[in-house]
Amino acid sequence: MQLQDLPIELLQHIFSFACTDIGTTGRSLSLVSRHVRDVSAAVKLQSVALFGHNQILGFASLLSQNGGHPAHEMDALLCTTRAWWKEAHSAAYGKDAQRLDAEERQRLEERFREQSRLCDEAVRTFCREAADAISVILRRVAPTLEVLFVDVDLDVAEQLEQIRSVALPRLVDLTTGGLFLFPRQQHEEDQVQPNPGPALHAFPSLRHLHVVEEATDSEECSQHLLFKADGLAQFAPNLTCLRLSELRWDSSVVLSAAASLGIELRHHRSYPPYDPESAVPLPESVQRIVMKPMVRPVPVACCDECDEIYIYRDVVNYARRLVCETERVVLLRLKADEERSEPEVVQLGEWLEKARGGMWRWDEESVDTTPPKLEDA
Numbered sequence: 001m002q003l004q005d006l007p008i009e010l011l012q013h014i015f016s017f018a019c020t021d022i023g024t025t026g027r028s029l030s031l032v033s034r035h036v037r038d039v040s041a042a043v044k045l046q047s048v049a050l051f052g053h054n055q056i057l058g059f060a061s062l063l064s065q066n067g068g069h070p071a072h073e074m075d076a077l078l079c080t081t082r083a084w085w086k087e088a089h090s091a092a093y094g095k096d097a098q099r100l101d102a103e104e105r106q107r108l109e110e111r112f113r114e115q116s117r118l119c120d121e122a123v124r125t126f127c128r129e130a131a132d133a134i135s136v137i138l139r140r141v142a143p144t145l146e147v148l149f150v151d152v153d154l155d156v157a158e159q160l161e162q163i164r165s166v167a168l169p170r171l172v173d174l175t176t177g178g179l180f181l182f183p184r185q186q187h188e189e190d191q192v193q194p195n196p197g198p199a200l201h202a203f204p205s206l207r208h209l210h211v212v213e214e215a216t217d218s219e220e221c222s223q224h225l226l227f228k229a230d231g232l233a234q235f236a237p238n239l240t241c242l243r244l245s246e247l248r249w250d251s252s253v254v255l256s257a258a259a260s261l262g263i264e265l266r267h268h269r270s271y272p273p274y275d276p277e278s279a280v281p282l283p284e285s286v287q288r289i290v291m292k293p294m295v296r297p298v299p300v301a302c303c304d305e306c307d308e309i310y311i312y313r314d315v316v317n318y319a320r321r322l323v324c325e326t327e328r329v330v331l332l333r334l335k336a337d338e339e340r341s342e343p344e345v346v347q348l349g350e351w352l353e354k355a356r357g358g359m360w361r362w363d364e365e366s367v368d369t370t371p372p373k374l375e376d377a
Contacts, residue, residue, distance in 0.1 A: 003035075003036070004033075004035050008039055011036075011039045011040075012039060012040070012042060012043055015029060015039070015040045015043050015044065016043040016046065019040070019043050019044050019045070019046050019047065020046070020047050020076075020352075020355050020356040020357075021047065021352065021355075022047070022048065022049035022078070022352070023044075023045055023047065023048040023049060025044075026040065026043070026044030026045050026046075026048075027044070029044055030044065042073070043073075045074060046073060046074055046075045046076070047074070047075060047076035047077075047147075047352075047355035048074060048076070048077055048078070049077075049078035049079075049348070049351070050077075050078065050079045050080070050137075051080055052080070052081065053081060053126065053129070053130050056079060056081065056130055056133045056134060056137070057129060057130070057133045059133075059137060060132075060133035060134075060136040060137050063136065063137060063140040063141075064136060064140075073144040074141040074144055074145055075144060075145065075146050075147060075355065076145075076146065076147035076148075076351070076354060076355035077137070077141060077145055077147070077148050077149070077150075078148075078149040078150075078348070078351050079134060079137065079148075079149070079150045079151070079152075080149075080150070080151040080152070081127075081130050081134075081151070081152045081153055081156045123155055124155070124159075127153075127155040127156045127158070127159050128159050130152075130156050130159075131152075131156050131159035131160050132159075134150070134152070134156075134160070135160075135166065138166045138168070139166055142166060142167060142168050142169070143169070143170070144170060145168055145170060145171055146170050146171060146172045146173065147171075147172065147173045147351070147354045147355060148168070148171055148173070148174050148175070148176075149174075149175040149176070149347065149351045150174075150175075150176045150180050151176065151177060151180070151212075151214075152177075152179055152180050153179070154179060157179035157180060160180070165201060166201055167201040167202075168201070168203055169204070169205060170205055171203050171205055171206055172205055172206065172207050172208065173206075173207070173208040173210075173354055174203070174206060174208070174209050174210070175209075175210040175212070175347065175350070175351065176210075176211065176212070177211065177212050177213070177214040178211060178213070178214065178222035178223050178225070179214060179222070181211065181222070181225075181226070181235075182222040182225050201235070202234060202235045202236075202237065203235055203236055204237065204238055205238070206235075206236045206238065206239055207238065207239060207240045207241065208239075208240065208241045208243070208359075208360070209232075209236055209239055209241070209242050209243065210243040210245065210360075211223055211226065211242075211243070211244055211245070212245045212246050212347070213244070213245065213246040213247055213248055213249065213250060213294070214246070222250075223244060223247075223250050223253040224250060224252045224253045224255075224256040224274070226242070226253075226256075227253075227256040227257055227259065227260040227279045227280065227282070228256075228278050228279065228280060229278075229280050231280075232282065232283055232286070233280050233281070233282075233283055236283070237283050237285070238283065238285050239283055239285055239286050240285055240286060240287050240288070241286070241287060241288045241289075241290065242286055242288070242289045242290070243289075243290040243291075243292075243360075244257075244289070244290070244291045244292070245291075245292045245294075246292070246293075246294040247291060247292065247293045247294065247315045247319075248293065248294045248308070248311070248312055248315065249308070249311055250315070251267075251274075251311050251314040251315045251318060252274040253315075254291070254315060254318040254319050254322060255267055255274045255276070255318060256274065256276075256278075256279050257282075257289055257291075257322065257329070258318075258322050258325070259276045259279035260279045260280065260281055260282040261282055261289075261322075261325075261326055261328065261329075262281070263322065263325045263326060264276070265318055265321055265322060265325075267314075267318065286328070287328065288328060288329075288330060289328060289329045289330070290329075290330045290332060290362065291319050291329065291330070291331050291332065292331070292332040292333075292334070293312065293315055293316055293319075293333075293334075294312075294334075295334060316331075317372050317373055319331045319368075320368065320370060320371065320372040321372045323368075324371075324372065330362065330367060331367070331368040332362055332366045332367060332368060333366060333367075333368040333370075
């Protein structure tokens with residue numbers, strides 16, 4: 001008996017177990033034979049990972065060529081634009097740069113940085129393309145998508161207004177950063193501030209939300225907006241688990257979480273400023289808030305780094321105090337192997353596990369049981 005002699009239903013069932021990676025297996029199946037390509041079409045892209053501008057645009061074009069409807073059901077999607085700067089540079093100067101030696105290429109790099117106005121225009125166009133493509137992809141896969149990892153940088157996030165109307169009725173698990181949930185607003189004084197309104201449609205099926213802090217300073221933080229009127233209560237009314245990772249710059253997120261739980265934590269400072277009156281009650285469905293700080297900053301003789309260490313210390317101590325007040329909050333610490341791993345690698349592994357039907361869980365060894373410092377208690 002040959003492969004083509006097996007029932008199509010049986011082959012599709014087998015292929016559905018194989019096509020749970022970043023999309024490589026599904027693409028490989030299309031190259032085996034015309035029969036295998038046709039049989040696997042319904043499941044070959046049930047999980048897809050898109051890294052960078054080119055892959056995002058290419059996949060959006062693929063879906064558009066298919067009449068706007070994928071020929072397969074997609075359960076899991078990973079989409080990241082973090083490599084945009086290198087790609088933008090390549091898009092602007094790639095062909096010329098290939099013919100230059102190292103010294104000439106360095107001069108070209110310097111010219112690229114100096115021409116700020118032209119660069120800004122190119123980046124805006126570049127990021128608008130990415131934002132439009134993400135919108136197209138989400139609309140096409142919306143009917144079946146259950147697991148979504150989306151990571152966009154600041155410049156793409158500013159272009160995401162149109163995603164507010166995208167409904168994902170079956171989305172159960174979302175991993176993202178505050179930039180995607182709360183796109184920034186550019187003010188006249190050229191200061192970028194988080195938009196208090198969420199970028200997304202309400203998700204009635206969302207049960208697990210993982211927000212990864214991506215700010216480079218306290219002014220860019222937006223996690224605390226989750227606990228305001230336009231936050232979780234609006235777009236995730238049935239959430240059961242909220243996970244906050246890589247906490248570093250936003251000490252107000254712990255205070256805001258406490259206020260949403262009806263707990264007031266005495267504090268001496270907060271970055272960004274904490275407003276207890278703006279917090280709204282957490283949805284009653286939320287059973288756990290899991291917090292995890294990033295790798296502890298290394299002390300150096302510089303005022304900026306000192307501020308970073310003070311904020312980080314407040315984040316950890318406020319969280320430890322909150323854990324003492326309620327069993328609904330869990331504080332995790334970094335394990336030795338995680339300190340040596342890039343966060344993106346860990347997050348990709350988690351997404352792949354979810355794409356295969358698994359769930360993220362913490363182990364008891366990761367739980368931080370350190371009591372809060374006496375001066376902060």
